[in-house]
Amino acid sequence: MSESTLTEAPGAHPSGVGRPAPAGRRRSWLRPLLLVLGLVVMLALPLYVEEFWLRTGFAAAGAIVGAIGLNLLVGTSGQLSLAHAFFLAVGAVSYVYVSGEPGGLGVAELGGLGLPPIIGMIVGVLLAGLAGLLFSPLAARLRGIYLGVASLALVFIGVHVLNSWTEVTGGFNGRSAPEFSLFGFTFGNRDPELYVLEVPFREAERLWYLGLVLALAAYLFARNILRSRPGRALQTLRDSEVAASVMGVNVQGYKARIFLVSSMYAGLAGVMYALSIGSIAPESFGLELSILYLAMIVLGGLGSVNGAVLGAIFVSALPLVFQRYADLIPFVGGGGLAAGEAARFLFGAAIVLVILFEPAGLAGIANRIAGRFRRPGGRVTEHPPDTPTRTSEPSPSDPPAQGSTT
Amino acid sequence: MSAPGAAIDVRSDVPPVQVEDVTVRFGAITALSGVSFTVEPGTIHAIIGPNGAGKSTMFNVLSGVYKAAEGQVRFGEHRLDRMRPYKIAGIGVARAFQNIALSAGQSVAENLMLGRHHLTKAGFIAAGLRLPLATREGKLHGARVAEIADFLELGEKLHTPVGVLSYGDQKRVEVARALCTEPRLLLLDEPVAGMNAEETHRMAEAILEIRAGLGISVILVEHDMGMVMSLADRVTVLDFGRRIADGTPAEVQRDPEVIRAYLGSGDEIDPSEAAEAAAAGASSSETPGMPS
Numbered sequence: 001m002s003e004s005t006l007t008e009a010p011g012a013h014p015s016g017v018g019r020p021a022p023a024g025r026r027r028s029w030l031r032p033l034l035l036v037l038g039l040v041v042m043l044a045l046p047l048y049v050e051e052f053w054l055r056t057g058f059a060a061a062g063a064i065v066g067a068i069g070l071n072l073l074v075g076t077s078g079q080l081s082l083a084h085a086f087f088l089a090v091g092a093v094s095y096v097y098v099s100g101e102p103g104g105l106g107v108a109e110l111g112g113l114g115l116p117p118i119i120g121m122i123v124g125v126l127l128a129g130l131a132g133l134l135f136s137p138l139a140a141r142l143r144g145i146y147l148g149v150a151s152l153a154l155v156f157i158g159v160h161v162l163n164s165w166t167e168v169t170g171g172f173n174g175r176s177a178p179e180f181s182l183f184g185f186t187f188g189n190r191d192p193e194l195y196v197l198e199v200p201f202r203e204a205e206r207l208w209y210l211g212l213v214l215a216l217a218a219y220l221f222a223r224n225i226l227r228s229r230p231g232r233a234l235q236t237l238r239d240s241e242v243a244a245s246v247m248g249v250n251v252q253g254y255k256a257r258i259f260l261v262s263s264m265y266a267g268l269a270g271v272m273y274a275l276s277i278g279s280i281a282p283e284s285f286g287l288e289l290s291i292l293y294l295a296m297i298v299l300g301g302l303g304s305v306n307g308a309v310l311g312a313i314f315v316s317a318l319p320l321v322f323q324r325y326a327d328l329i330p331f332v333g334g335g336g337l338a339a340g341e342a343a344r345f346l347f348g349a350a351i352v353l354v355i356l357f358e359p360a361g362l363a364g365i366a367n368r369i370a371g372r373f374r375r376p377g378g379r380v381t382e383h384p385p386d387t388p389t390r391t392s393e394p395s396p397s398d399p400p401a402q403g404s405t406t
Numbered sequence: 407m408s409a410p411g412a413a414i415d416v417r418s419d420v421p422p423v424q425v426e427d428v429t430v431r432f433g434a435i436t437a438l439s440g441v442s443f444t445v446e447p448g449t450i451h452a453i454i455g456p457n458g459a460g461k462s463t464m465f466n467v468l469s470g471v472y473k474a475a476e477g478q479v480r481f482g483e484h485r486l487d488r489m490r491p492y493k494i495a496g497i498g499v500a501r502a503f504q505n506i507a508l509s510a511g512q513s514v515a516e517n518l519m520l521g522r523h524h525l526t527k528a529g530f531i532a533a534g535l536r537l538p539l540a541t542r543e544g545k546l547h548g549a550r551v552a553e554i555a556d557f558l559e560l561g562e563k564l565h566t567p568v569g570v571l572s573y574g575d576q577k578r579v580e581v582a583r584a585l586c587t588e589p590r591l592l593l594l595d596e597p598v599a600g601m602n603a604e605e606t607h608r609m610a611e612a613i614l615e616i617r618a619g620l621g622i623s624v625i626l627v628e629h630d631m632g633m634v635m636s637l638a639d640r641v642t643v644l645d646f647g648r649r650i651a652d653g654t655p656a657e658v659q660r661d662p663e664v665i666r667a668y669l670g671s672g673d674e675i676d677p678s679e680a681a682e683a684a685a686a687g688a689s690s691s692e693t694p695g696m697p698s
Contacts (some may be wrong), residue, residue: 108454192607221534221535222534224533224534224535224536225533225534225538227533228528228533228540228544229519229522229523229526229527229528229529229533229540229543230528230529230530230533231533231557232509232512232516232519232520232523233520233523235509235511235512236509236520237507238454239508240507241505242471242491242507243503243508244520245470245471245490245491245492245495246469246470246471246491246495246501246503247492247500247520247521247523247583247587248492248493248495248496248521248523248524248587249492249520249523250492251492257529257530261530303511316693360551
């Protein structure tokens, strides 16, 4: 049939190594250029933009981390979880307790270990991961909406603990989050005082960079996973558990591991949330937060890391923007809707629109726009249907096309 | 029961498959009752039978998806009936599904790379941080995947999402993915169902070539009688979950039980099936030639 015959050797065969992807690689310089440009803009932003946008940016960065984590679980692996708020809470509380100073606040006597914030952050991520791992045996046995309902229980347990374990969580009133610092450099207003090009770099500016680094790391890690062995295993078990297991994927094991990874992402997002608000309180980690995270990944596009980023920015920034520009937007502020409520109405409408018209979410829309730019002279994916393969486009080091030899 | 035409180099590490008295029940329904057969190393063994005979159930037992209520399945020193599916894949048993079970959104290459899962090691940390282990592994196995794709005429489509491929191409991706696990035993569940004559012919050639080139055993469930009779070294016939015949294609075709199962008894003969059964003998003459 084909020119190549199949032989036993499973080792490396040089024949296939250098094979170029058919077309599409020609304009490969454009992507890195855009990426570098985007990064430079991001880095320079604190020099030009006021504090509100930087704070919003850090909040969005935290949401991005959390949304990427949830999307790995729900979008990529097909495990519905409503427990994301719980894992965020574990991360946030661990950070506040481990790095916070013990002391009294009003009636409450607060505990705290007073360790460096970076330790608090790491412990927060690890404990959230541990919580996810402990929950994962349940997750491996339940599917779809049943898993969603089971995970819901965690949220209510979490809120109850937050309300009642006053020594650690600050109880009903919550407690403040310690400033982040790294090797003596504080992500606060002073200590040291810092000026870049005569622009004062205070808490908002410093946190902006922290958010940028953490979100970028979370993004790259998730992208790499999805493009390699574990990502393929996860996507296949979402599409068909039987097929995945027959192809050699330990389905239970992978379900547990992705729960671990996802809740670690949530833990980091929780720490960033605490830093962004400057305090934690029980009502921040209720069911509504879980739903908002689901809204992010549905709006952004299930299973897409880019989608999680876009969805997280949209959902986390919109209420803040509404709040700030309440007097400019009709029906919001004053006698109209509260900013948060208006944003929620908009999410609802946006989700309905996305499900009706673009199930791939914001990522799908972005792809379409990018595709429009690429079309002229760009990537060609369709071959004319009836043309034999041997006359397909000549690319430099392509092996001879395979026609039938028999 | 030597292979038709050619002497085959059987891989030395391919053990026989021994199915002994396997019974599978779903509640009150007995899907398989006391089925036994043996697949000799390096042979193509067909399992045939009317709809609902238990062929797919047998495949699910062989790949560990269903557990047998009684009986055992041996593959060398391994007891397949006691192993979980992913462990079975790990000892070199691969399966191509009848209803295509590929990830439609992923490219052909990515689907095939899944076949390399048990041969590779990169976990979340190595993959997420792009450690050298993960990148090296990806390159090495990508090369073999490209080779197998070429073999099944999918080389041009490596980077195309599976969802946009034609049905015949998707069936070939199924087979290629199973091959990518470097199996010692290949389970093919109706590999040519729904294919046209030309595609069927090429798939038959590919199966012969797989057996010849790799020296592995192949178990085939198939409705296309012409293909079964021309390819198989041995045929097991199931009907209502029981084994009603087992032998070479020629023996099986003469078996009165088999004729009764396929043609029905008395006067309820379905003319199209009768023609098919009659054609089965004739079509073995058009055995696809072995490529040089």
